[in-house]
Amino acid sequence: MDSPEAKPSTAASSRSLNRNNTRHKLVRCGTEIFCERGFQSTGIEEILQRVGIPKGSFYHFFGSKRDFGLGVIDNYAEYFEKKLARVFSNTELQPLEQIVAFVDEAKRGMRKYDFRRGCLVGNLSQELAALDDDFRIRLEQVLQSWEEHLASCLDRAVAAGQLPMDTDAPRLAQFFWIGWEGAILRAKLTRNDEPLDKFMALFWKAARRSSF
Amino acid sequence: MDSPEAKPSTAASSRSLNRNNTRHKLVRCGTEIFCERGFQSTGIEEILQRVGIPKGSFYHFFGSKRDFGLGVIDNYAEYFEKKLARVFSNTELQPLEQIVAFVDEAKRGMRKYDFRRGCLVGNLSQELAALDDDFRIRLEQVLQSWEEHLASCLDRAVAAGQLPMDTDAPRLAQFFWIGWEGAILRAKLTRNDEPLDKFMALFWKAARRSSF
Numbered sequence: 001m002d003s004p005e006a007k008p009s010t011a012a013s014s015r016s017l018n019r020n021n022t023r024h025k026l027v028r029c030g031t032e033i034f035c036e037r038g039f040q041s042t043g044i045e046e047i048l049q050r051v052g053i054p055k056g057s058f059y060h061f062f063g064s065k066r067d068f069g070l071g072v073i074d075n076y077a078e079y080f081e082k083k084l085a086r087v088f089s090n091t092e093l094q095p096l097e098q099i100v101a102f103v104d105e106a107k108r109g110m111r112k113y114d115f116r117r118g119c120l121v122g123n124l125s126q127e128l129a130a131l132d133d134d135f136r137i138r139l140e141q142v143l144q145s146w147e148e149h150l151a152s153c154l155d156r157a158v159a160a161g162q163l164p165m166d167t168d169a170p171r172l173a174q175f176f177w178i179g180w181e182g183a184i185l186r187a188k189l190t191r192n193d194e195p196l197d198k199f200m201a202l203f204w205k206a207a208r209r210s211s212f
Numbered sequence: 213m214d215s216p217e218a219k220p221s222t223a224a225s226s227r228s229l230n231r232n233n234t235r236h237k238l239v240r241c242g243t244e245i246f247c248e249r250g251f252q253s254t255g256i257e258e259i260l261q262r263v264g265i266p267k268g269s270f271y272h273f274f275g276s277k278r279d280f281g282l283g284v285i286d287n288y289a290e291y292f293e294k295k296l297a298r299v300f301s302n303t304e305l306q307p308l309e310q311i312v313a314f315v316d317e318a319k320r321g322m323r324k325y326d327f328r329r330g331c332l333v334g335n336l337s338q339e340l341a342a343l344d345d346d347f348r349i350r351l352e353q354v355l356q357s358w359e360e361h362l363a364s365c366l367d368r369a370v371a372a373g374q375l376p377m378d379t380d381a382p383r384l385a386q387f388f389w390i391g392w393e394g395a396i397l398r399a400k401l402t403r404n405d406e407p408l409d410k411f412m413a414l415f416w417k418a419a420r421r422s423s424f
Contacts, residue, residue, distance in 0.1 A: 040253035182394025
């Protein structure tokens with residue numbers, strides 16, 4: 001953004017930047033509030049107030065609160081994909097240490113917000129899976145994509161001799177995300193990262209010694 | 213209830229039975245709705261309409277919607293305690309088969325409601341842990357009690373030679389409930405019991421072979 005090319009040279013591109021900025025602010029605010037207290041009980045009015053824009057601007061970007069919710073999920077999915085791609089391509093670390101790095105980053109993230117926010121995908125799954133098939137299917141897709149990222153890392157761990165040769169990486173990855181969402185949920189109750197540590201300790205023992 | 217002793221013999225005891233019945237109906241209705249769509253977005257009006265009682269009756273039993281929510285948790289906790297006590301005292305089954313029976317019963321329960329309801333404790337934890345300390349602390353207590361029931365069953369499994377002697381039963385029980393809540397959450401997304409099976413398959417492998 002500091003390069004001359006990035007500066008708006010016309011009124012039109014300035015408006016375009018503002019539009020992107022407003023959409024981004026709305027989505028960021030939605031992510032924060034939905035993580036802490038959920039989707040249904042959050043009113044659009046509150047989002048508008050926090051971001052400081054009029055109602056018309058909101059409906060310029062999103063047809064409805066529901067569209068907004070799906071947009072917030074898409075944005076979170078994109079952010080998380082990038083995070084996983086970054087962590088799992090860190091060639092300074094061995095594959096299993098990449099997973100440790102992911103967990104450490106998640107712990108820091110949870111601590112930063114006093115263990116109040118948890119995972120947007122877990123939160124909205126709990127709340128909306130029974131109520132809206134579009135949300136349910138999208139949230140399941142997101143988790144399946146996370147499974148693929150992790151399975152590929154676990155495969156590399158097998159190739160590097162860090163896990164037994166007969167490891168079933170996709171199955172172990174499914175197990176990880178099932179338990180991980182449970183651990184994040186529990187950490188919101190205990191307000192500390194003990195549930196994450198407890199889950200990971202047994203995950204590692206299970207992964208390292210057995211034919212999954 | 214069929215025995216003569218249970219029949220109301222006076223107008224006062226009839227009123228008392230009706231009162232208990234109304235409270236029970238309110239709590240049951242709250243449990244159903246909170247399980248499917250959460251606490252915050254559910255209005256008291258809807259509960260009253262479903263149960264078919266006036267507002268005054270509700271406030272006769274509960275000081276506020278919040279009190280009602282805590283009452284619903286207490287009732288669910290009591291119901292679940294009884295269920296665990298029943299399953300884990302079934303002397304026709306070995307300890308580990310008692311756990312299998314618990315899982316099978318949970319799967320039947322989820323299937324009955326098309327995987328829409330999940331676990332009240334998991335649902336409300338996700339939604340309210342960050343918002344209300346009374347809810348958060350109560351929900352954590354409930355899960356700790358479930359851990360104790362399971363740890364005692366796992367200890368009996370060790371004594372019966374079903375698990376290795378060096379099993380850390382409390383730790384394994386904590387791991388179980390962390391992952392179990394994650395599996396129930398995921399089953400709401402997939403609308404089938406595969407996440408429960410996937411979690412349990414690896415839980416058993418981990419438990420049977422290692423020094424937890």
